[in-house]
Amino acid sequence: GENVEQHPSTLSVQEGDSAVIKCTYSDSASNYFPWYKQELGKRPQLIIDIRSNVGEKKDQRIAVTLNKTAKHFSLHITETQPEDSAVYFCAAENTGFQKLVFGTGTRLLVSP
């Protein structure tokens, strides 16, 4: 089955810096890769996703890149703000199996 690894487990940056979180997956048939943000005590919320037919997607300050050959994808947050502080989870899914496999999460702390 699919296995998703996520690094780093914690990431501390200064406000305004960029943050990068990386994930690798094992199942080459996976074709959907979402990123979820979970604030303390809150539910996970989708912030961006990418499908295997594109290599990059941007939405304002966040972007996701996908390298299918290497089976890894990354989340990039530019001009970080304190409200970006949260736990971020990557996930991978083979649409045919409709089962999201999540990474273990990255705790991002943005200091003012």
Added chain:
Amino acid sequence: GAGVSQSPSNKVTEKGKDVELRCDPISGHTALYWYRQSLGQGLEFLIYFQGNSAPDKSGLPSDRFSAERTGGSVSTLTIQRTQQEDSAVYLCASSLDWLKNEQFFGPGTRLTVL
């Protein structure tokens, strides 16, 4: 519109008791998922429903766990003879259908087994 709702929000039970957790998906969403999140950990897939059927039960940790969905809407996750290691937040999510991948999560039920 209304999002995914779950009840109860918190449940404290004694070891050995049975518990039922409820999930109300977004209206019209045919796919429903259950996950478990232990303290400080990631999300562990438990089971998914497409309509009332559960094509994938592979994530259920043991035969003490079961889930059902009736009428293509509300789902209940039942844990029999609870153990302390069952303590976690149980999250439910729904999506429009199996082709529309975005999953919308509920607020979760925090289960504590004493």
